[in-house]
Amino acid sequence: MPTRMRLTDIDLLETLSSSEYAKFLKEFQERRFIKNEILYLPNNEENSVFLVKCGKVRVYLAYEDKEFTLSILEPGDVYSTHTRAFIQAMEDTIILVTDVRTFQKIVVDSPAFSLNMVKVLGDLLKNSITIINGLVFKDIYLRLTEFLVQAVEDKGIPVQQGIKLELGLTTGEIAQIVGATRQTVSVILNDLRKSGILEKVNRRTILIKDLKKLQEINSGF
Ligand code: HEM
The missing domain is CATH 1.10.10.10 (Winged helix-like DNA-binding domain superfamily/Winged helix DNA-binding domain)
Structure with missing residues (x-):
């Protein structure tokens, strides 16, 4: 079996805990959610980016009685509130939240964040293609x-x-x-x-x- 290509082995949480990154960590606020709680509804007014600190988070589309899971976020994964997906805690979860503008500045300074974004969005795209194929066929x-x-x-x-x-x-x-x-x-x-x-x-x-x-x-x- 071909081993799954790993785009990044950088653990953002570990990176953030290093002294060099302390300045970034300051920009995030912690929020806690219990299992099954919805973190954000689609197109939330608040334009934020968050980082999963612990727990597991499901990103999904919901139409009437159908749900399509786009991605399951794990500790260290980033995601945003400005998408058409529902975001739900699969376990008790803690996230670190910042606004999009601040995140934009952080991304410019730190390739670790952009690499993680590409990894998360790649997973989202992979599952989206599978869903499209499923609907077409x-x-x-x-x-x-x-x-x-x-x-x-x-x-x-x-x-x-x-x-x-x-x-x-x-x-x-x-x-x-x-x-x-x-x-x-x-x-x-x-x-x-x-x-x-x-x-x-x-x-x-x-x-x-x-x-x-x-x-x-x-x-x-
Ligand atoms: C640097 C910070 C970010 C900026 C400035 C930004 C900006 C944008 C903009 C302008 C759009 C188009 C919105 C629209 O069509 O109305 C968009 C869409 C999107 N962004 Fe971001 N974004 C950021 C961070 C992120 C992150 C961290 C993720 C996830 C890892 C993400 C995932 C998405 C997705 C999935 C969409 C498509 C949403 C949809 O059409 O349902 N973004 N973003």
């Missing part, structure tokens, strides 16, 4: 995930990393079964791989790493 997504869930029930072999599926079918053959082109099935399998749900072991074998998430996708559309 909605029916095929459903048929393919249903096919995989069924195959797990029929012939899944539990292994340490998940469930091995010796399908004995190539992508082209799976495409024929679910009534799609090979290219579309490739796109979807790649999305599922990027989301950490499965991995291709070889041409005819798939490893399901997160069955729960696969089932969620299947019932989520």
Whole structure:
């Protein structure tokens, strides 16, 4: 498996705690939220940037009964309040908040912040592309995930990393079964791989790493 490229190993919290960065830390105010609390609604009036100090924060879009998770922020990640996403605490959470203007000055002085922004926005973009593919190929997504869930029930072999599926079918053959082109099935399998749900072991074998998430996708559309 190719190791995930790490854009930055800089831990912003650690960086901020160094004496050189004490001047930046002064610009942030601490705010606390309890599990499930909404930190910010879309397009909040207050134009701030925040840094997760501890806890876990979900960034998501919500339409009627549907939700699409764009990113899960962890300690050291930055995000802003001027986006169309909801921002919710998944655990008890502490954030450090500053206004956009101050953050702009900090970014100019410190590459650590810009690198972290690129990492967070890259993750957001990755998940957004998966969501777009899911919406564009909605029916095929459903048929393919249903096919995989069924195959797990029929012939899944539990292994340490998940469930091995010796399908004995190539992508082209799976495409024929679910009534799609090979290219579309490739796109979807790649999305599922990027989301950490499965991995291709070889041409005819798939490893399901997160069955729960696969089932969620299947019932989520
Ligand atoms: C230096 C500080 C920042 C400035 C000056 C800034 C400025 C802007 C501006 C002018 C827009 C367009 C707003 C609009 O269309 O009405 C925007 C959008 C956006 N910004 Fe920032 N931003 C900053 C920091 C950040 C940070 C730290 C993040 C997240 C890591 C972020 C994420 C976004 C996103 C996702 C959008 C698109 C929002 C949407 O269309 O829903 N920004 N930003």
